[in-house]
Amino acid sequence: MIEYSRQPHYLVAVDCIVFGFDGEHLKILLVKRGLEPEINKWSLMGGFVGPDESPDDAANRVLKKMTGLEGVYLEQMQIYGEPARDPIERTLSVGYFALIDIHKYEAQLNDDYEAEWFLINERPKLIFDHNQMVADARKKLRYKAALHPILFEMLPKKFTIPQLHILFEEVNDTKIDTRNFSRKITSTGLLIKLAEKDKTGSKKGAFYFKLDKKKYAANAQAFLNLVPNLKV
Amino acid sequence: MIEYSRQPHYLVAVDCIVFGFDGEHLKILLVKRGLEPEINKWSLMGGFVGPDESPDDAANRVLKKMTGLEGVYLEQMQIYGEPARDPIERTLSVGYFALIDIHKYEAQLNDDYEAEWFLINERPKLIFDHNQMVADARKKLRYKAALHPILFEMLPKKFTIPQLHILFEEVNDTKIDTRNFSRKITSTGLLIKLAEKDKTGSKKGAFYFKLDKKKYAANAQAFLNLVPNLKV
DNA sequence: AATATTAATTGTCTTTTTGACAATTAATAT
DNA sequence: ATATTAATTGTCAAAAAGACAATTAATATT
Structure with a gap:
């Protein structure tokens, strides 16, 4: 049988930068990480890509699970794949940004996850390279929003x-x-x-x-x- | 020791759509695939992401190896990650497009790989989802080039x-x-x-x-x- | 009831950019 | 000297952008 012999395999994850607007300020939705390492630190909403789903599917699944929302505006940004970005094991993460109506979210809050909205400029330090992801997402949001009605x-x-x-x-x-x-x-x-x-x-x-x-x-x-x- | 227990691991690859211009027409550089399955079929330049490199590193390495060129303009497009996109084993691929000076390439042709320039509109059918990648790359090139001097x-x-x-x-x-x-x-x-x-x-x-x-x-x-x- | 207050809404003018159009120029070939 | 060919340059009208403040519609106050 054909196989790709001895090529290394990696974990693949998705991370979502969720933007919202409270009428006055731009906000992002963060969660307290539920697994080691860095457990209980603030992080982006994310999860591993399952065997029967694409990264896009995974991002939608994660958002559904953590916000209750479906059909959210979701855009792939880029892949984050520095070899040492996750200290435990090599993990590549596909970054997405999501735009949601903050009021819809509040109505469907999922208590399984400790999630909280932060003013974009007053957010806590995040784990791993998530701070960079947020910076990239802001830039991409600005770029896209200048050209498209999103x-x-x-x-x-x-x-x-x-x-x-x-x-x-x-x-x-x-x-x-x-x-x-x-x-x-x-x-x-x-x-x-x-x-x-x-x-x-x-x-x-x-x-x-x-x-x-x-x-x-x-x-x-x-x-x-x-x-x-x-x-x- | 901490570990991400029993999460599935996948192969991660990169694929590059290499654009060139011969003075009259837009062209892309294709190679004959060197491994099964689909050996000897035309495909994009690609390779697996190694353990000590990022996808960007891998794309640069692949381009260097197959064209002899370094410092090429390279832009990440998106990840291709449908579960069944590779028939042998789950492989996620990061798509890149590259812009190179076709004349520089011709001077440094690497004989280890059977590579050939094709008119963008007269290219052969490619393996897997590479045809879709090319279509996406054209679109992205057009978009980017309308706004930035690339x-x-x-x-x-x-x-x-x-x-x-x-x-x-x-x-x-x-x-x-x-x-x-x-x-x-x-x-x-x-x-x-x-x-x-x-x-x-x-x-x-x-x-x-x-x-x-x-x-x-x-x-x-x-x-x-x-x-x-x-x-x- | 008249007036003050506050934020929403609307208008004008100038400058810049765009898009549609063809004539002129600089070389070589005849 | 003239013909040929592609490169280069110019004008004008329409549209878009940018700078600027007055007017309006409601409620609150006197």
């Missing part, structure tokens, strides 16, 4: 322009002019204005919008340029 | 605007207006005009240019928009 994935079905505005500023860590932002975002044709207003933030209230799902599906790959003076 | 990696040190023009048209499979292209490409400030001319293509001759390496290093991450009406 940040909607972090907002509820009904959202306001000011909410979207703050989210873009958070992700890009920059100020964006209200008028120019509003013009750009509406000119995409992706937004449908609703009659209802969100009165929680101001006396006047801000109109809710929803995504035009058809156009969103068609334009998910389309180029936009939503962030001025973008530095990548 | 196509220079496929040209000699001295090149002409018409050469660059054809290369952009090839990669994007579209016609680009000469005047607009020239304006855009020169406005990047990345090109330095040389006194010498390339007389091989016309009576008038086309001026050679070279890259401004300092600006290139600084702008490798900078956004351009070199292809009009880009569809990704």
